[in-house]
Amino acid sequence: xxxxxxxxxxNAWYGQTHTLRDINLTIPANSxxxxxxxxxxxxxxxxxxxxxxxxxxxxARVEGMVKVGDIDIYNDAxxxxxxxxxxxxxxxxxxxxxxxxxDNVASGLKLNGFHNRKVLDExxxxxLKQAALWNEVKDDxxxxxxxxxxxxxxxxxxxARALAVDPEVLLMDEPASALDPASxxxxxxxxxxxxxxxxxxxxTHNMQQAARVAENTGFFLNGQLVEFAPTSTIFTKPxxxxxxDYITGRFG
Amino acid sequence: MSTNSQLRxxxxxxxRRSASNHLVTAISVLGTLLVLVPLIAILVxxxxxxASSLNVAFFxxxxxxxxxxxxxMANSIVGSSIILLLASLIGIPVGILGGVYLAxxxxxxxxxxxxxxxxxVLNGVPSIVMGIAGYALIVVHQxxxxxxxAGVTLAIMMVPTVTRTTExxxxxxxxxxxxxxxxxxxxxxxxxxxxxxxxAAPGIITGCMLAFARVAGETAPLLFTAFGxxxxxxxxxxxxxxxxxxxxxxxxxxxxxxxxxxWAGSLVLIxxxxxSVGLVRYVTSRGRLKxxx
Numbered sequence: 001x002x003x004x005x006x007x008x009x010x011n012a013w014y015g016q017t018h019t020l021r022d023i024n025l026t027i028p029a030n031s032x033x034x035x036x037x038x039x040x041x042x043x044x045x046x047x048x049x050x051x052x053x054x055x056x057x058x059x060a061r062v063e064g065m066v067k068v069g070d071i072d073i074y075n076d077a078x079x080x081x082x083x084x085x086x087x088x089x090x091x092x093x094x095x096x097x098x099x100x101x102x103d104n105v106a107s108g109l110k111l112n113g114f115h116n117r118k119v120l121d122e123x124x125x126x127x128l129k130q131a132a133l134w135n136e137v138k139d140d141x142x143x144x145x146x147x148x149x150x151x152x153x154x155x156x157x158x159x160a161r162a163l164a165v166d167p168e169v170l171l172m173d174e175p176a177s178a179l180d181p182a183s184x185x186x187x188x189x190x191x192x193x194x195x196x197x198x199x200x201x202x203x204t205h206n207m208q209q210a211a212r213v214a215e216n217t218g219f220f221l222n223g224q225l226v227e228f229a230p231t232s233t234i235f236t237k238p239x240x241x242x243x244x245d246y247i248t249g250r251f252g
Numbered sequence: 253m254s255t256n257s258q259l260r261x262x263x264x265x266x267x268r269r270s271a272s273n274h275l276v277t278a279i280s281v282l283g284t285l286l287v288l289v290p291l292i293a294i295l296v297x298x299x300x301x302x303a304s305s306l307n308v309a310f311f312x313x314x315x316x317x318x319x320x321x322x323x324x325m326a327n328s329i330v331g332s333s334i335i336l337l338l339a340s341l342i343g344i345p346v347g348i349l350g351g352v353y354l355a356x357x358x359x360x361x362x363x364x365x366x367x368x369x370x371x372x373v374l375n376g377v378p379s380i381v382m383g384i385a386g387y388a389l390i391v392v393h394q395x396x397x398x399x400x401x402a403g404v405t406l407a408i409m410m411v412p413t414v415t416r417t418t419e420x421x422x423x424x425x426x427x428x429x430x431x432x433x434x435x436x437x438x439x440x441x442x443x444x445x446x447x448x449x450x451x452a453a454p455g456i457i458t459g460c461m462l463a464f465a466r467v468a469g470e471t472a473p474l475l476f477t478a479f480g481x482x483x484x485x486x487x488x489x490x491x492x493x494x495x496x497x498x499x500x501x502x503x504x505x506x507x508x509x510x511x512x513x514x515w516a517g518s519l520v521l522i523x524x525x526x527x528s529v530g531l532v533r534y535v536t537s538r539g540r541l542k543x544x545x
Contacts, residue, residue: 051435053431053434053435056431056434058360079437080437080438080439081437082437083434083435083436083437084436084437087435087436088435090428090431090432090435092428094426094428094429094431094432095432096429096432096433096447096451097429097451098450098451098453098541099541100541107433107436107438108436108437108438111433111436111438111442111443111446111447112436112437112438112442143541144541145541148541158432161432161436162435162436165436165437
């Protein structure tokens with residue numbers, strides 16, 4: 001089951017650049033939340049703050065509070081612990097090239113010291129089925145490298161890999177932007193399926209995509225959260241002039 | 253639209269480009285041949301000169317004293333193998349760890365820059381200087397020549413090559429793959445071991461093989477450390493025979509039979525290096541997946 005996320009006064013920097021300013025936001029559990037905004041507006045940085053990936057960059061700095069469920073992630077837990085609860089799918093598919101399809105999916109568990117074969121088999125099958133990839137790869141699980149799949153399959157493999165560690169939240173940073181329309185629609189169907197069980201936060205440049213999959217949408221501009229509201233409100237009667245200008249294509 | 257038509261390819265341009273294309277191809281092929289011809293010539297000449305002296309005794313007997321004919325280089329083959337194994341066991345792990353530090357932890361740090369500089373300088377130090385260093389640091393303290401001193405000296409010579417190739421290869425591992433591991437809650441040390449090193453493994457192995465092949469033929473450092481011996485190796489703490497040393501001794505001698513043995517020894521040394529490199533390549537390339545890297 002997913003958990004909600006509460007963000008209070010979140011600020012983030014890369015070196016001297018202040019990329020996120022005073023973000024306050026509550027993301028509800030078991031639903032999909034889309035984040036939109038022009039390039040460089042801070043939406044990717046924002047999701048990277050939700051699983052403490054931001055700080056893997058040596059020049060990065062974060063201030064403020066993020067609560068995932070009951071856990072204050074910057075005070076109560078180690079980054080590795082948070083990242084297992086808050087899974088992430090990246091813009092470009094990034095399967096481990098040296099690992100088989102099976103090992104890619106099992107990697108989150110195996111690399112954290114979990115080696116029970118029977119359980120791993122079950123988890124791999126369940127995760128690949130959840131990611132709608134099982135039927136396409138079940139015959140080559142241990143024979144083929146994760147990198148041998150097509151781009152769309154690789155991205156679903158990455159989703160399966162993220163699901164295998166049983167996260168509560170799934171962050172997706174433009175998961176379909178490098179994919180063709182058919183693969184994109186598969187990923188969107190997947191988000192639709194998964195959002196009952198996980199809290200999904202999806203960054204996207206594609207506003208139709210946000211409208212299709214997300215209950216709530218947030219609009220970022222210049223490191224600030226301009227507006228956060230139910231998706232239908234954002235796209236039909238936004239409160240802020242800047243949101244309206246953006247979604248009607250006047251800039252960005 | 254006169255400006256546009258200038259940008260379009262015209263017949264003369266296409267011909268010139270096709271000609272320069274052929275020219276560059278020809279130069280590349282010529283360059284490759286220039287490198288390969290001497291290499292193959294050396295190998296052929298070694299076989300021609302050395303093969304006739306290879307017999308069972310060569311691989312089973314120790315050298316005979318001056319004046320007696322026959323004898324072999326069995327002790328040198330075993331000695332070389334021991335010394336090289338020792339050098340690899342020390343030099344490769346240290347070198348790889350150094351490379352891991354440089355690529356994963358030492359980026360932008362003064363210590364990292366220092367290590368990188370020292371490694372590059374060490375790489376250019378003449379091997380005879382390394383031999384004297386091994387002599388001064390180990391042999392003098394032990395008060396006798398030893399295989400141990402030889403192994404350590406060769407290991408030190410391997411480290412810079414292994415360190416720098418490991419670093420270079422780790423730097424080519426895409427950032428996206430590291431992020432994927434971090435994103436799964438994998439701790440940094442585990443990410444380095446199971447993701448970075450594993451992805452960079454083919455290149456790192458090549459670096460180790462280069463370092464190995466380089467020190468396998470070294471003679472000067474061994475003169476000051478292993479010293480050479482006419483007997484079977486017993487333990488690491490005594491002078492030991494090695495192929496390059498034995499070749500050196502035989503080649504410098506005035507006897508025709510010893511000259512032939514020196515050729516045979518060279519052939520065996522080259523074969524030993526080629527077989528080890530081939531074996532490592534075979535073992536490490538097994539189990540590679542379809543479509544993998």
